[in-house]
Amino acid sequence: MVTKWLFFRLSLGGKAMNVRVQEQDFDISAEIAAMRAGSPKIGAIASFVGVVRDVNDGDSVATMTLEHYPGMTEKSIAAIIDQARGRWEVLDALVIHRVGTLKPTDQIVLVIVASAHRGDAFAACEFIMDYLKTQAPFWKKEITPQGGRWVDARATDEQAAGRWEGIKK
Helix, strand or coil, X not given: CXXXXXXXXXXXXXXXXXXXXXXXXXXXXXXXXXXXXXXXCCCEEEEEEEXXXXXXXXXXXXXXXXXXXXXXXXXHHHHHHHHHHHHCCCCEEEEEEECEEECXXXXXXXXXXXXXXXXXXXXXXHHHHHHHHHHCCXXXXXXXXXXXXXXXXXXXXXXXXXXXXXXXX
């Protein structure tokens, strides 16, 4: 299988930001270690890993296929990271989002945020994940015993993203 991936390393005001959309899995420990090695100013790292569940909306899920719009997706994620950077003291950030066909227990997304202090790292990580769910152009199709179905956006995801409106550090 040919592995497709796109890698963006943006330098925004001297602060590195990474966005990768790829088919292959990722190694959480290696990604955190790489980020930590990049700056002695880092005092906190917060992370989130999203995983494919075996049940959604009461139906068992055999596989989930994630599709995206190449180029647009990476720019959208980079813009989300930039918004987080504008709200909190973010020294570095990484988002890896997988595409292709995944099965239950496979990792889907990794968000890592580094800051001098834990509060900024936690808040920025949660903000990025909330906005990824509502702003990044990904399409999900699940295969269930009843057949394939496209996954609609959830009202709870919109509510989670909405809570950040007007909130700045």
